[in-house]
Amino acid sequence: MTASRTPPVVPGLRVEQADAEIWRTVETWAAAAGHNPGVGDFQHAWELDPAGCLIGLLHDQPATAVSIINYDDGYAHLGSYFTAHPDPDPGLRTATMNAALAHAQDRTIGADAAPDDVEYYWQAGFITTWRTLHFTGPVPGRIPNPHIACTPPTNADRAQMAALDAECFQADRHPFALAFTSGPERYTRVASDRSGRVRGYGLLRPARHGYRIGPLYADASDIAATLFDALCEIARGLDADSVTIDVPDTNRSARDLAESRGLSHLAETIRMYRPGRLPVRPTADKLIYGLTSLNAG
Template sequence: MSERDYHIKVMSQSDLLLAIDWAAAEGWNPGLHDIESFYAADPNGFLVGYLGDEPIASISVVKYDHSYGFLGFYIVKPEYRGQGYGWALWQAGLKYLDGCNIGLDGVAEQQANYRKSGFALAYGNIRFEGNGGGPVPEPKDGDLVNLETVPFDDVESYDQGFFPTARTAFLRAWLMQTGSTAVGIKQQGLLVGYGVMRPCRNGYKIGPLFANDALVAEDIFLALKALAKSSENIYLDVPEVNLPAVALAQKYQLEPVFTTARMYTKQIPEISVDRTFGVTTFELG
């Protein structure tokens, strides 16, 4: 390490904006308005490494509760890589999440390094890219609704089947994110799937896309896809072990552009990967 003072602190909002810019430079295509939702999840869960007065490294270690946390935004400015700054920040992040089962969606080439810190592979994710546009379909079974018309408690109850613990503050902010659209399908008055599409640096990402079956997922996907122009890109992050989800992306000519490895430090949580047709966000799980 340099003789200049290297110190780690909790990010300010401006620090997080800078980390989001770094993520964009890495090709991760962050959302335009993610910051409010991320901060809502855990305002103490974003760390930055400063070399003197210069921010050079970032990591997010969002603690959802005492049992579960998620790691992301692990970035070191290119000119400072391989000098120990990232490792020091990594250790500080793991210390903050001590005792938790920690999840991450890491780039595949870093899997070996993550294993050294106790992470084990659960499954891979594939980012698919395609074009927006198309008509809004009539749902095959059920009613398409704006999620604003569904009581939040009902949405949160449904969401808990897909996440290891409650994420109330994050979810409330995510559903209300500037520029986003959230829709669901109800059958006999019950929510059987929902999806969110938000604007990103490039096009739009659909996430999450949760549904009880592939037909419901397809209806939600098409309703959101139709909101983007045919000239705009849309992205869907799919667990590769969910073959109907992969088939949905392929059916609408989405192409794989990026992969990640979902890893955990402890047991694989009992979540409905088979009903996860789109991951919420690689940064926060």
């Protein structure tokens, strides 16, 4: 299937901005398709860039959805494409995706493509870079390292957390990074040194099945492991039966951590970029032990 810049004619289809209520419904489509998004993740995307949360209405009924978040003048991130029903007309996808690409204008666009979709993205001008490995399994029973303190973030920590996220992402997204780690049922832990410098932080949040960990950033593998174990300790206290984390294959230490905690590599996606007016900003891959969200990057 070829993704053209000219949307195909699909009788009865119009693609428009989704309102908040219908966008919450899209999260149920994701679950039905076998995804396991964090509860509330889709709402964070909508609040950040509602004009990029698009719904395809076929004869006035919701049929397709895709999100694309314009983070700044140079970078946008394309979220997953979902449908109300399995195996829709391929033209629906192309029309919906082209509306998303138009929203990004001349920005560089990042996306996490399922292996079966890579050719589709190639034809839309994307290039492959690295893999994201999806690990899941029973909540590990390890106790956090007592020599590394993991605490809820203070107001003084938050600016450093946002700066750390900016090192690990293709755009500076301070408001989103802080909002994503706040709110009900979102458990954030920070590891700092004696001078108050944040060396890493991680988030635990409920998902459709079990709990998700991510983001997880750290400047050393022992810091990452202690944060991971601290978040798992919280998950056990919440009677969680499983945890999931998305790990970039560019950081071997991140993969080692997931495997050492007994998690299984069950699936993967491919990080792809469509070049825009500005080049993709390099990220500090060695700091990334868990991605924030496949829908938001």
